[in-house]
Amino acid sequence: MSEHQTHFQSPLGRVRGHGSAKSGTHHWWMQRVTSLAMLPLMIWFAFSIASKAGAPWEVVAEWIGRPFNAVLLVAMIALGFYHTASGLQVVVEDYIRPERSVMLANLAIRSVCVLLGLLAALSVLRLAI
Amino acid sequence: MANSHDAREATMIGRRTDGTIIRRPLSPHLQVYDMMQMTSALSIMHRITGTAWSLGLIFLVWWLAAAAAGPDAYASVQWFMGSFIGVIMLFGITAVAWYHTLAGLRHLMWDAGYGYDIPTTYRTGWMVIIGTGVMTVLTWIVAIIAWAS
Ligand code: HEM
Numbered sequence: 001m002s003e004h005q006t007h008f009q010s011p012l013g014r015v016r017g018h019g020s021a022k023s024g025t026h027h028w029w030m031q032r033v034t035s036l037a038m039l040p041l042m043i044w045f046a047f048s049i050a051s052k053a054g055a056p057w058e059v060v061a062e063w064i065g066r067p068f069n070a071v072l073l074v075a076m077i078a079l080g081f082y083h084t085a086s087g088l089q090v091v092v093e094d095y096i097r098p099e100r101s102v103m104l105a106n107l108a109i110r111s112v113c114v115l116l117g118l119l120a121a122l123s124v125l126r127l128a129i
Numbered sequence: 130m131a132n133s134h135d136a137r138e139a140t141m142i143g144r145r146t147d148g149t150i151i152r153r154p155l156s157p158h159l160q161v162y163d164m165m166q167m168t169s170a171l172s173i174m175h176r177i178t179g180t181a182w183s184l185g186l187i188f189l190v191w192w193l194a195a196a197a198a199g200p201d202a203y204a205s206v207q208w209f210m211g212s213f214i215g216v217i218m219l220f221g222i223t224a225v226a227w228y229h230t231l232a233g234l235r236h237l238m239w240d241a242g243y244g245y246d247i248p249t250t251y252r253t254g255w256m257v258i259i260g261t262g263v264m265t266v267l268t269w270i271v272a273i274i275a276w277a278s
Contacts, residue, residue, distance in 0.1 A: 032240055035233050042230050046223070046268050053272040054211070057203040061196050073193075084183045091180060098134035120190045123197035 027086055034083035041076040061127050070128035074121050081117035085110050167254050171232060178229040185222040220269065227264040231257045 048069075052060055063069060092105045143153040162169050192210075195202040209215045235253050238244050244253055 032237065035237060039230065039234065039237075042226070046226070046264075047271055050268045050272040051275045054207075054276040057196065057200040060203065064193070064196055080186065084186060087179050088183055091176060097137075099136060100134065116186065116190045120193045123190075123193040126197040 027089075031083065031086055034079045034086075038076065038079050038083065041072060041079070044072065045076060064124055065127035067128065070124050073124045077117055077120045077124070081113040081120075085113040168250060171254050171257065175229060175232040175236070178225045178232070181225045182222070182229050185225065188218070188222065220265075223268050224261060224265045227268070228257065228261040231260045231264070 048063075052063060064073065088109050089106050092102055092109065096102050096105055141153050143151050145151055164170055164173070188210075192206055195206040210219060235244070235257055238253070244250065
C-alpha cells in the first residue's frame with residue numbers, strides 16, 4: 001500500500017469493486033457488452049429487413065425461420081431488450097423522483113421488456129420449428 | 130431541509146463557508162450548459178434516440194408476431210408499414226437507430242480510452258452525423274430497390 005492513501009475507499013473495497021449499490025460496475029459493463037454484441041447484429045438486421053421490403057408473407061416467414069437467421073434474431077431480441085431495459089433505467093433514475101416512483105417505473109419497464117422480448121422470441125421460434 | 134423521500138437528496142446538501150446549509154446546484158444543468166454546442170447536443174441526442182428506438186422496438190415485435198400469426202396478420206402490418214404514416218415512421222426509426230448505433234460506437238471508443246481531445250471529439254461527432262445520413266439513405270435505397278422489384 002502506498003504511504004499516502006489518495007482514495008477514501010479501502011483497498012479491499014476497491015478490489016471488490018462494490019460501491020453503495022452493491023453491484024459494482026455490473027450495470028455499466030453489461031450496457032457495453034450488449035452494445036458491442038448488437039453492433040454487428042444491427043447492421044445485419046437493418047440491411048436484411050430492408051431487402052425484404054414489400055416481400056410477401058411466404059418469403060418473409062421462410063427467411064425468419066431459417067436456423068441461421070432465427071438464432072441471430074433471438075440473440076438480437078435478448079440483447080436488445082436487456083440493453084433497452086437497463087438503458088431506460090438510467091434515464092428514469094436521472095429524471096424521476098422520488099425513489100419510490102423510480103422503482104415502480106423500472107419494474108414496469110422491465111415487465112414490458114421481458115414480455116415483448118418473449119413474444120418476439122416465441123414468434124421467431126414458431127416460424128423456425 | 131424538509132423531510133425527503135429520496136435518499137439521493139442526501140448528496141445534494143452542502144454548506145456555505147459561514148456554515149448555513151444550502152442545496153447544491155445540479156450539474157450538468159441546462160442553465161449552465163450551452164446546448165447549442167455540438168458536444169452537448171450530440172450527447173442528449175444519444176439519449177433521445179435511445180428512448181425513441183425503445184418505442185420503435187414495439188413495431189419490430191408487431192412485425193415478428195404478425196409474421197408468426199400468418200398471412201392475414203402479416204398483410205395488415207404490411208398495409209400499415211406501407212401507408213404514408215407508416216413510411217414516415219419507419220424512416221424516422223431508421224435514422225434514429227443509425228444515429229444511436231453510430232453514437233454508441235463513439236461511446237465504446239471513449240470507453241476504450243480513445244478520442245478525448247477536442248479536435249478528435251469534433252471530428253468523430255461529424256462522422257456520426259454524416260454517417261447517420263449515409264447509412265439511413267443506404268438502407269432506404271436497398272428497401273426501395275427491393276420494393277420496386
Ligand atoms: C435495440 C436497439 C437499441 C435500443 C432500444 C437502445 C436504447 C438505449 C437506451 C434507452 C439507452 C440509455 C440512454 C442514456 O442513458 O442516455 C442506451 C444507451 C446506450 N446504447 Fe443503446 N440502444 C440500442 C442499440 C444500441 C446499439 C446497437 C449500440 C451499439 C453501439 C448501443 C450503444 C449504447 C451505449 C454505448 C449506451 C450507453 C451510453 C451512455 O453511457 O450514456 N445501443 N441505449
